[in-house]
Amino acid sequence: MPSETKVYYPNPNFSKNAYINSFSQYREMYLQSLDNPEAFWGEIIKQFHWETPVEYDNFFRYNFDIRKGPIYTKWFDGATTNICYNVLDRIVQRGYGDKVAYYWEGNHPDDYSRLTYRKLLEEVCKFSNVLKSKGIKKGDRVAVYMPMILEAVITLLACTRIGAVHSVVFAGFSADSFAERVIDCGAEIIVTADGVWRGPKFLGLKSICDQVMDKCARRNHNIRHCIVVAHLKRVTSPDNSQKSNKVHMKEGRDIWWNDAVADSSITCPPVWTNSEDPLFMLYTSGSTGKPKGVLHTVGGYMVYTAATFKCVFDYKSKDVYWCTADIGWITGHSYGVYGPLANAATCVLFEGTPFYPDNDRFWTVIEKYKVNQFYTAPTAIRALMKYGDDLVRRHDVSSLKVIGSVGEPINSEAWLWYYKVVGGEKCSVVDTFWQTETGGHVLTPLPGATPMKPGSATFPFFGVQPALLDESGKEIEGEGEGYLVFKRPWPGIMRSLFGNHERYEATYFSKFPGYYCTGDGARRDADGYFWITGRIDDMLNVSGHLMSTAEVESLLTEHKAIAEAAVVSKPHPIKGECLYCFVITSNETHFDDNIKKELSLLIRERIGAFATPDVIHNTPSLPKTRSGKIMRRILRKVAVNDRNLGDVSTLADSTVIETLFASRPVCS
Numbered sequence: 001m002p003s004e005t006k007v008y009y010p011n012p013n014f015s016k017n018a019y020i021n022s023f024s025q026y027r028e029m030y031l032q033s034l035d036n037p038e039a040f041w042g043e044i045i046k047q048f049h050w051e052t053p054v055e056y057d058n059f060f061r062y063n064f065d066i067r068k069g070p071i072y073t074k075w076f077d078g079a080t081t082n083i084c085y086n087v088l089d090r091i092v093q094r095g096y097g098d099k100v101a102y103y104w105e106g107n108h109p110d111d112y113s114r115l116t117y118r119k120l121l122e123e124v125c126k127f128s129n130v131l132k133s134k135g136i137k138k139g140d141r142v143a144v145y146m147p148m149i150l151e152a153v154i155t156l157l158a159c160t161r162i163g164a165v166h167s168v169v170f171a172g173f174s175a176d177s178f179a180e181r182v183i184d185c186g187a188e189i190i191v192t193a194d195g196v197w198r199g200p201k202f203l204g205l206k207s208i209c210d211q212v213m214d215k216c217a218r219r220n221h222n223i224r225h226c227i228v229v230a231h232l233k234r235v236t237s238p239d240n241s242q243k244s245n246k247v248h249m250k251e252g253r254d255i256w257w258n259d260a261v262a263d264s265s266i267t268c269p270p271v272w273t274n275s276e277d278p279l280f281m282l283y284t285s286g287s288t289g290k291p292k293g294v295l296h297t298v299g300g301y302m303v304y305t306a307a308t309f310k311c312v313f314d315y316k317s318k319d320v321y322w323c324t325a326d327i328g329w330i331t332g333h334s335y336g337v338y339g340p341l342a343n344a345a346t347c348v349l350f351e352g353t354p355f356y357p358d359n360d361r362f363w364t365v366i367e368k369y370k371v372n373q374f375y376t377a378p379t380a381i382r383a384l385m386k387y388g389d390d391l392v393r394r395h396d397v398s399s400l401k402v403i404g405s406v407g408e409p410i411n412s413e414a415w416l417w418y419y420k421v422v423g424g425e426k427c428s429v430v431d432t433f434w435q436t437e438t439g440g441h442v443l444t445p446l447p448g449a450t451p452m453k454p455g456s457a458t459f460p461f462f463g464v465q466p467a468l469l470d471e472s473g474k475e476i477e478g479e480g481e482g483y484l485v486f487k488r489p490w491p492g493i494m495r496s497l498f499g500n501h502e503r504y505e506a507t508y509f510s511k512f513p514g515y516y517c518t519g520d521g522a523r524r525d526a527d528g529y530f531w532i533t534g535r536i537d538d539m540l541n542v543s544g545h546l547m548s549t550a551e552v553e554s555l556l557t558e559h560k561a562i563a564e565a566a567v568v569s570k571p572h573p574i575k576g577e578c579l580y581c582f583v584i585t586s587n588e589t590h591f592d593d594n595i596k597k598e599l600s601l602l603i604r605e606r607i608g609a610f611a612t613p614d615v616i617h618n619t620p621s622l623p624k625t626r627s628g629k630i631m632r633r634i635l636r637k638v639a640v641n642d643r644n645l646g647d648v649s650t651l652a653d654s655t656v657i658e659t660l661f662a663s664r665p666v667c668s
């Protein structure tokens, strides 16, 4: 039976107590959210503290139609609030001061700690005061390059408490990528740690930051302060080394976190920010190769992440919730920090990898903390599936109620394994589709309400109005496949690209005036379920990490031996997609294993290890149209050794096809 015809219903015992307990309730609320957004969101915003209340005349305004003027979205404009106050002070005032906000689980199982809401608030205030003492004020950007440690959460919240804008860069990005982002966002301060162990691997974060600060200085961008958490001395290293001794601290610029906070007060008044003031920025890959600084604002993001977290995970006050995403990605922001804390959730913050010290680490952690909601990525599920059911069954994971997936399409085989083996056929799987740009879930099942189909992100969240468009921009009604777009804004949607509103309009709103264009394709089946079919632009999704073909191609051609390069994605059993690179060498250069290694290294060093190509294919020519455009469609076929090429009549030189197939590397 094709997977999509089989429907899996929420466990009735779970549905009984769920916030949204039937599909008809979802439908009713969904229609209300579209018919009367003021009434729908007006109810939800009441739980938050607004220093200056939301005016109903100014509830939300937007323009998605470039023909009518500049694109903008504003929610609750004019109202003032503070997100840190709402996720900490408000929670403590409601009597949750002694509740655990985070269980921190280190890379090594012997390392763990916890932080209550009250203590978290104190630590945040201390660090806000440090930032203030370094001259950081409302609107200033703070660059963050940190492992999954409590100080990372503290840093984010400390920024927002004083209205500073955090710009987190995933601590797996190279010095080059980090420097480019620091310069683009104009940060003059970096918060980092001396280093971190991820599984058996060591990452010297501070020494990477040293390179970044040098690179910035060479481009006349001075980093005035670098605050460093001394993390290594408090954790168990896999090889008992003393790596922490090797950190270099530059006088007057670099300071240890503990020294900085030592005399800091545990109180700090929040700075009231307009709902539409910048909250944070986060870079995502752009199809031209230059990263885009996605900008989110305070009020809408706060309300939206809180509402989606509560409904999609059905979080109840005694639950323990675990999102495995790194804080360097949007999932770590929205569902590792803001959404859960706004709901007074108890979260697990995990520093390590699923494979260390053994391949059952995830199941060990779920058992240890009795995790109720677990949120991870398909790439992890597929990797763990490989180790068999037994590793899961050896652990008591019966505490689980809701299991989530995010970042890339989940194939039905992985979905079924997750549902059956991890969820014990009693947990709803929430396959959440969203993007850095959307701020929170936009297509997702609700665990007590939505009948699930393996591999489908199902239906829109409240307030979200999707549509499928054909190439001419016409809406496809009913069953069909096309460009996935949204017709109106929900509170959590991005507001701009930092410092480049034109690029924002051009990237998301110009192809189909009147719609926000996701860049993904989707199909709607006869029952109205949405199925994401993948990116329709030149973006790759490797293990849930988005990157552009253009950025990899331009790096490859920086190598002196390479004249031209074209990169496509190839399906991969665990990563989802992997990089398949075609390269043409410059005149006279003989392609060999050394060049291949250098190219791989170049990408690792300049982008990050996660971008390492799986295949580098040396070819004498690339398939091009008469106007010189590379036909990637053909390259994707070559990558999977599929000779069903379809129409090739637009090719300038058809002999190139045979050459391409003949030159495929043996083990690709």
Ligand code: PRX
Pocket (backbone or CB within 6 Å): 284, 330, 331, 405, 406, 407, 408, 409, 410, 431, 432, 433, 434, 435, 436, 437, 457, 518, 519, 520, 532, 534, 535, 541, 544, 545, 546
């Ligand atoms: O292609 C879609 C894919 O990931 C892209 C967004 O990537 P990013 O901004 O890095 O955010 C990832 C975490 C929210 C989307 O355009 N994607 C994300 N979730 C899903 C997905 N594809 C299919 N199914 C999903 N559930």
